Amino acid sequence: xxxxxxxxxxxxxxxxxxxxxxxxxxxxxxxxxxxxxxxxxxxxxxxxxxxxxxxxxxxxxxxxxxxxxxxxxxxxxxxxxxxxxxxxxxxxxxxxxxxxxxxxxxxxxxxxxxxxxxxxxxxxxxxxxxxxxxxxxxxxxxxxxxxxxxxxxxxxxxxxxxxxxxxxxxxxxxxxxxxxxxxxxxxxxxxxxx
Amino acid sequence: xxxxxxxxxxxxxxxxxxxxxxxxxxxxxxxxxxxxxxxxxxxxxxxxxxxxxxxxxxxxxxxxxxxxxxxxxxxxxxxxxxxxxxxxxxxxxxxxxxxxxxxxxxxxxxxxxxxxxxxxxxxxxxxxxxxxxxxxxxxxxxxxxxxxxxxxxxxxxxxxxxxxxxxxxxxxxxxxxxxxxxxxxxxxxxxxxxxxxxxxxxxxxxxxxxxxxxxxxxxxxxxxxxxxx
Numbered sequence: 001x002x003x004x005x006x007x008x009x010x011x012x013x014x015x016x017x018x019x020x021x022x023x024x025x026x027x028x029x030x031x032x033x034x035x036x037x038x039x040x041x042x043x044x045x046x047x048x049x050x051x052x053x054x055x056x057x058x059x060x061x062x063x064x065x066x067x068x069x070x071x072x073x074x075x076x077x078x079x080x081x082x083x084x085x086x087x088x089x090x091x092x093x094x095x096x097x098x099x100x101x102x103x104x105x106x107x108x109x110x111x112x113x114x115x116x117x118x119x120x121x122x123x124x125x126x127x128x129x130x131x132x133x134x135x136x137x138x139x140x141x142x143x144x145x146x147x148x149x150x151x152x153x154x155x156x157x158x159x160x161x162x163x164x165x166x167x168x169x170x171x172x173x174x175x176x177x178x179x180x181x182x183x184x185x186x187x188x189x190x191x192x193x194x
Numbered sequence: 195x196x197x198x199x200x201x202x203x204x205x206x207x208x209x210x211x212x213x214x215x216x217x218x219x220x221x222x223x224x225x226x227x228x229x230x231x232x233x234x235x236x237x238x239x240x241x242x243x244x245x246x247x248x249x250x251x252x253x254x255x256x257x258x259x260x261x262x263x264x265x266x267x268x269x270x271x272x273x274x275x276x277x278x279x280x281x282x283x284x285x286x287x288x289x290x291x292x293x294x295x296x297x298x299x300x301x302x303x304x305x306x307x308x309x310x311x312x313x314x315x316x317x318x319x320x321x322x323x324x325x326x327x328x329x330x331x332x333x334x335x336x337x338x339x340x341x342x343x344x345x346x347x348x349x350x351x352x353x354x355x356x357x358x359x360x361x362x363x364x365x366x367x368x369x370x371x372x373x374x375x376x377x378x379x380x381x382x383x384x385x386x387x388x389x390x391x392x393x394x395x396x397x398x399x400x401x402x403x404x405x406x407x408x409x410x411x412x413x414x415x416x417x418x419x420x421x422x423x
Contacts, residue, residue: 059384092350092353092354095347095350096350096354099346099347102346102347102350103346103386105350106347106349106350106382107384109350109379110379110380110382110384113376113379113380113382114380128228128229128324129229129230129231129370129374129407130231130328130374130403130404130407131324131325131327131328131331132325132328134396134399136392136396137396137399137400137403139381140377140378140381140396140397140400141374141377141378141400141404142377143377143380176393176396177392184321186318189317189318189320189321190313190314190317192228192317193224193228193316193317193320193321
């Protein structure tokens, strides 16, 4: 006997008369529907973000647009890293479709990259993988800021693992524009490839 | 004797070829592991061929000095007592590398003996390959910098080229490329893109350099105005 007090035959008869009764969502169905609605909501948020990004033509607007885009997606239960990835992908696809907006979209794209959590990259593996590099490019390719990078470079020079044409600059700020090359010494080469 | 010269010369040749091939393969696997950006074909760089030649020469010397019917330990170990000249060449070529790369003893963590010398020579050869590839990259970047800055959408197009090129690569290769790009991107200058801006030039060299390293110059040459070296 069903819990409602109706017999099986009565329930089946009721379902024939009122088919919507059996189409009422179960718990699983309700969750699926919520997820789908949430998914379409995320798509709408991304679409709105791209439209705003097209009009972001100065630094303040770029910042505001990215802040707003990330906040809206995070409020829809999307993690920060996923939100940055989704927005970057959307911006990239949009620029492919319409080159006219590329300048503004690129600034948004760069700002999104800046928001990613940085992680350190060692100098020796970088010089091993990329070959010798000018200091300015080393700063750009190593995620580290100039001060810790200069400290690390000094340490590696002292250990005889790397050498810099003409020596290292004294000030960390000069690293960003310095074109002197850094390369592995024989000792560094042996450590890297041995 | 003339009757023996053919097989004996063949024995030398087989010993040389076996040792040289083994070293070439060792250099190739080491290159692939430590320098994934360098295409495999670069293994025929003169520095690596010289290393192969050196080890092949050592195999020939060992072939000439060993006696397959001798009773000394080294002759027995290298020739495996093969009497046929070609088989002896094969045995000596393969086993001489074991002797060359022997580690006599350790000083702290460093091995001392033939292995240390072999590893040093191999490292130098691989570094020569690395430097050669770096010079190629710098030349390519110099050649095409004007064409890149003539394209307002250059960096987007570059990223699309990279995405397309690495799509069929193994996941760890893709991750390495993405990690390197992710390190560069946040450093994009906030000023409008200009050829005479040092920051933009560094950005161009770093970003395009990664593409050259991991995707090769061919896909870049499809961009408008780009030329091969």
